[in-house]
Amino acid sequence: MWNSFRTDAQVSIATQIITYPGGKGDQIHAYVARPQGGGRHPGVVVVHHMPGWDEFYQEFTERLARHGYVAICPDLYCRFGHGTPDDVTAKVRAEGGVPDATVVADCGAALAWLQAQPDCTGKMGIIGSCSGGRHAMLVASRVPGFAAVADLWGGGVIASPDQLSPARPVAPIDLTKDLTAPVLGIFGNDDRSPTAEQVNAHEAELKRLGKAYEFHRYDGAGHGFFYYHTQAYRPEQAMDGWNKIFAFFAEHLKG
């Protein structure tokens, strides 16, 4: 639970920007946050959203570390050059986005990086929002080794044939059969991508294939309701959502 630490606990984190070998061995940036004070901790790969490897995602990564996870957030836009997050995002958008295969490779390499860390237990999760939610589902279906996956309002998990492309050749929902990690889904009922109907269809597929999952839907919330820097922010729903994440990761990564 957020804000439930003991005031006499030695809770602190360390953060750094690293480079690590991503897909094809390319050196890419990642933001890493980890608990201090010794011991070993589960790991989480944090997949940033469409607006980029930005300050929100650095703080998101830090929050996971404060709750006992070694968290790594790869800069999936690293190969497109550097500037402010919105400028780099515009360039990525102009070039049609990051190919799914690149995301899978970079996140798979981030998992390997976590597995090599002496302060990591070996139990790993993956989480992302917006395009990152879709990517988290995709990676967890393609890369073995994750014990939990959290999809926060991932748009495009379901895609019509005309939305598929060489860069995004498969809809993640069609990979559900390959998924071994339990799924947490967090969604706003007013979202237009994914819509409530798409969330229902995603849940139906998980249920049909007998996958472990829990979905939480919030009234009065749309897309990106965790984003405290935007008008989409809904504090009550967001904090409940965060507590769902902490409980889910604690059950599957710390248990």
Added chain:
Amino acid sequence: MCTMISNTVGIRGAAKGRPGWFGVTQATVAFDHPVNGGLEHAVLLDFSNYDLDPGARIAVELDLASARALVEKLTAAMAAAEAGGYAPDSETWH
């Protein structure tokens, strides 16, 4: 990208931003999450020259009604220029 709606076209022209004027080589028209304005999605216009760097960009974010009004005015101005004989097809940016 969340909507995956993004179309880019090569263009010739110039744009002015904080560093001053620079040549632009492409325009991207997308419908996705804006940085500003509080909308879930907006029409995103980028006039850019990524041969320079990712910051060589003029960005405009519009709601759908504004984008439609802009298209109407663009079309009207081009039609008037052609009707008035001010814009021969042979005249291109250089």
